Amino acid sequence: MTRLFSTLLLSCLAATAGADPLPSWNDTDNKDRIISFVETVTDPQAADYVTPAERIAVFDNDGTLWGEQPVYFQLIFAMDRLAELAQDDPSILTSDTLKAAAAGNLEAVGKGGTGAILEVVNASHSGTSVGAFQQVVADWLAKARHPDTGLPYDRMTYQPMVELLRYLRDEGFKTYIVSGGGLHFMRVFAEDAYGIPPEQILGSYADSSYEMIDGTPTIVKSPGIAFIDDKAGKPVNIERTIGRRPIFAGGNSDGDFAMLEWATAGDGPRLGLIVHHTDGAREYAYDRDSPIGRLNDGLDRGPDLGWVIVDMAKDWNRIYTGAR
Amino acid sequence: MTRLFSTLLLSCLAATAGADPLPSWNDTDNKDRIISFVETVTDPQAADYVTPAERIAVFDNDGTLWGEQPVYFQLIFAMDRLAELAQDDPSILTSDTLKAAAAGNLEAVGKGGTGAILEVVNASHSGTSVGAFQQVVADWLAKARHPDTGLPYDRMTYQPMVELLRYLRDEGFKTYIVSGGGLHFMRVFAEDAYGIPPEQILGSYADSSYEMIDGTPTIVKSPGIAFIDDKAGKPVNIERTIGRRPIFAGGNSDGDFAMLEWATAGDGPRLGLIVHHTDGAREYAYDRDSPIGRLNDGLDRGPDLGWVIVDMAKDWNRIYTGAR
Known part of the structure; x- marks a missing residue:
């Protein structure tokens, strides 16, 4: 029994040592x-x-x-979230950038550079508890799909x-x-x-x-x-x-x-x-x-x-x- | 041999389990x-x-x-450090609080409350790399002694x-x-x-x-x-x-x-x-x-x-x- 166990253990270790840690x-x-x-x-x-x-x-x-x-995934989340928030209160879309974001216009937001990204993130990420925010992110991740890969x-x-x-x-x-x-x-x-x-x-x-x-x-x-x-x-x-x-x-x-x-x-x-x-x-x-x-x-x-x-x-x- | 080892191990574990984790x-x-x-x-x-x-x-x-x-130990460090820095450049002692601190007057600094503490810390903690600062702290800890306990x-x-x-x-x-x-x-x-x-x-x-x-x-x-x-x-x-x-x-x-x-x-x-x-x-x-x-x-x-x-x-x- 002990010998069998030792043999199994050794072959297991050998297999681990020989395995490729980076197969991809x-x-x-x-x-x-x-x-x-x-x-x-x-x-x-x-x-x-x-x-x-x-x-x-x-x-x-x-x-x-x-x-x-085509853009940071968090920006896509922010745009989706902004569209959701604007359904309840359209008055939050106070600029052309925010309107474009809520309409899902990636190109328009992308052209605005870092300033536009920060504006969209600002308008969509605050005013809730950390816990509530993270639940919104989890719900989004569960249903959102990437526009090119569908993943x-x-x-x-x-x-x-x-x-x-x-x-x-x-x-x-x-x-x-x-x-x-x-x-x-x-x-x-x-x-x-x-x-x-x-x-x-x-x-x-x-x-x-x-x-x-x-x-x-x-x-x-x-x-x-x-x-x-x-x-x-x-x-x-x-x-x-x-x-x-x-x-x-x-x-x-x-x-x-x-x-x-x-x-x-x-x-x-x-x-x-x-x-x-x-x-x-x-x-x-x-x-x-x-x-x-x-x-x-x-x-x-x-x-x-x-x-x-x-x-x-x-x-x-x-x-x-x-x-x- | 194996049995002896098991016995030792068990008694060792028993001792650990019975030991008081909080003797003080x-x-x-x-x-x-x-x-x-x-x-x-x-x-x-x-x-x-x-x-x-x-x-x-x-x-x-x-x-x-x-x-x-009698005060936060870091404040005592800050005062000692300030005195050291002022030896090279007395002009850094720009207020009564800083002069009292460099003179080691704990009571005067203590009376100034949080504002005085922050002033002394500010004047003594910046302008160096993190590494150099931490070396200064280590050198101080090695030689400084508490005024009451001597520790x-x-x-x-x-x-x-x-x-x-x-x-x-x-x-x-x-x-x-x-x-x-x-x-x-x-x-x-x-x-x-x-x-x-x-x-x-x-x-x-x-x-x-x-x-x-x-x-x-x-x-x-x-x-x-x-x-x-x-x-x-x-x-x-x-x-x-x-x-x-x-x-x-x-x-x-x-x-x-x-x-x-x-x-x-x-x-x-x-x-x-x-x-x-x-x-x-x-x-x-x-x-x-x-x-x-x-x-x-x-x-x-x-x-x-x-x-x-x-x-x-x-x-x-x-x-x-x-x-x-």
């Missing part, structure tokens, strides 16, 4: 570099060994862990990145999201979609207030945006919230440059990773000229900084978690 | 209530079982985990609370500090003193900026205080940073009331704990009239809310970690 990644140099980095920092005999407590890995969300075209948005996570997150955690890393997206929005799906719990999600946020509503202490979302977790805000937020400098950082746009720059400039082994959207057939091909997820700095300077530039078309044999 | 707590009702709460929420058979992910415990620091008399400040942690933190972690809780004290100040000693890592410390903070200094990406502390982690700010900060409602909250002053109120008003089993400073012989006796750590609401309303009101003189057989 093709066997390219980029995959080798990722695995080699992880094996080095987790090898107690290696000069570059890193203790588990310092194995902090941070990832942007939009365009890095899930899609972001639920939370099934448009990138399967290769979901595997990378799991692989890093299996190797003792703590994985975090550090995104320009809304903190409360992301927390609704990130634990199921990525295995990342609420306390490891950093994002943009409005102020909140603590209020007694019908005798119940409640956290209420205030209007406006108090902190935008983008560009230099990312390293600042990581330092403030985590208090450790990550040794692994992944992103896809110029908004992630400072985060990767800071993470990879530290002492010891470090890895930066840029997801380059090269696959117009299976996803979207965009970089330097895209209004969403523009990528210049990472392409210009990332290779010299030693970052892995993921070529989605070549490096990934599968894109979305929700579609083979 | 006297066998009072309060100790019973704490242990009974922890045993209930960790018992998979109990109706009130709580999964490990939701076992979040939050604690104020000043007056709850370590001393805070290093980081040995004036409360041994019963250090035991409680460890006990909670042993039972699958994640322990956090949520303090009005400075985030970067606390992170210097909290991991050694309490076993609480940087990413589980919430506190007040100044803004920071991300700057390239001599080619090195650096996080620099800005002047001013961007967020004061006190009163209603505590539940707001917990919701923003942790994203879960704690099931255990400990504090000692009116600044902690909202945090305990929010934590204990949730569904399911909850425990609030107030450290009441009743021991003038071994520590300090203060509550309703103290300028530091004033406690009214917790005494008036805590018992009806089911909170444990710790009577330091009766409940604790030892006070400081650094002195028997």
Whole structure:
């Protein structure tokens, strides 16, 4: 009995050791570099060994862990939500941008740039408790479908990145999201979609207030945006919230440059990773000229900084978690 | 051999099960209530079982985990630091408050209340990188001694609370500090003193900026205080940073009331704990009239809310970690 158990255990361990932790990644140099980095920092005999407590890995969300075209998914949520709110009270549509948003005119809102996005988010995200807001997001996620793929948005996570997150955690890393997206929005799906719990999600946020509503202490979302977790805000937020400098950082746009720059400039082994959207057939091909997820700095300077530039078309044999 | 090993293992487990997790707590009702709460929420058979992910415990620091008399220890640091900075440049002492602080006049600074405290902190905490600031704090902690006890400040942690933190972690809780004290100040000693890592410390903070200094990406502390982690700010900060409602909250002053109120008003089993400073012989006796750590609401309303009101003189057989 004991011998049988030992044999089973050993064969099980052998199978685990031999398994490919990143099956949706093709066997390219980029995959080798990722695995080699992880094996080095987790090898107690290696000069570059890193203790588990310092194995902090941070990832942007939009365009890095899930899609972001034709516009950020949270903006689509905001437009749908605004249309819903305007059914009850059309007077909330106080500008052409808000009217276009409620009418579902993606192109018009997209043309307005960051200012229009913030206006639509502002008009649709505040004035409720955090709990009520997150229920609205959950209900939306359950029924909304992406205009191009027809998939639920939370099934448009990138399967290769979901595997990378799991692989890093299996190797003792703590994985975090550090995104320009809304903190409360992301927390609704990130634990199921990525295995990342609420306390490891950093994002943009409005102020909140603590209020007694019908005798119940409640956290209420205030209007406006108090902190935008983008560009230099990312390293600042990581330092403030985590208090450790990550040794692994992944992103896809110029908004992630400072985060990767800071993470990879530290002492010891470090890895930066840029997801380059090269696959117009299976996803979207965009970089330097895209209004969403523009990528210049990472392409210009990332290779010299030693970052892995993921070529989605070549490096990934599968894109979305929700579609083979 | 195997049998010997099993016997040793069993006796070891038995010893662990029988050991008192809180040896510095006297066998009072309060100790019973704490242990009974922890045993209930960790018992998979109990109706009130709580999964490990939701076992979040939050604690104020000043007056709850370590001393805070005659003034907040961070204020003493700020005054010492200001005196040091003024040796190089006396012109920084631009007010009577700052002159009194640099001269070590605790009474004069104390009389100025919160405004004076913030002025002294402002003048002594900014303009350096986070890393350089934390080195200054570490150097100060190594040599500074408390005016009454003669102890290093980081040995004036409360041994019963250090035991409680460890006990909670042993039972699958994640322990956090949520303090009005400075985030970067606390992170210097909290991991050694309490076993609480940087990413589980919430506190007040100044803004920071991300700057390239001599080619090195650096996080620099800005002047001013961007967020004061006190009163209603505590539940707001917990919701923003942790994203879960704690099931255990400990504090000692009116600044902690909202945090305990929010934590204990949730569904399911909850425990609030107030450290009441009743021991003038071994520590300090203060509550309703103290300028530091004033406690009214917790005494008036805590018992009806089911909170444990710790009577330091009766409940604790030892006070400081650094002195028997």
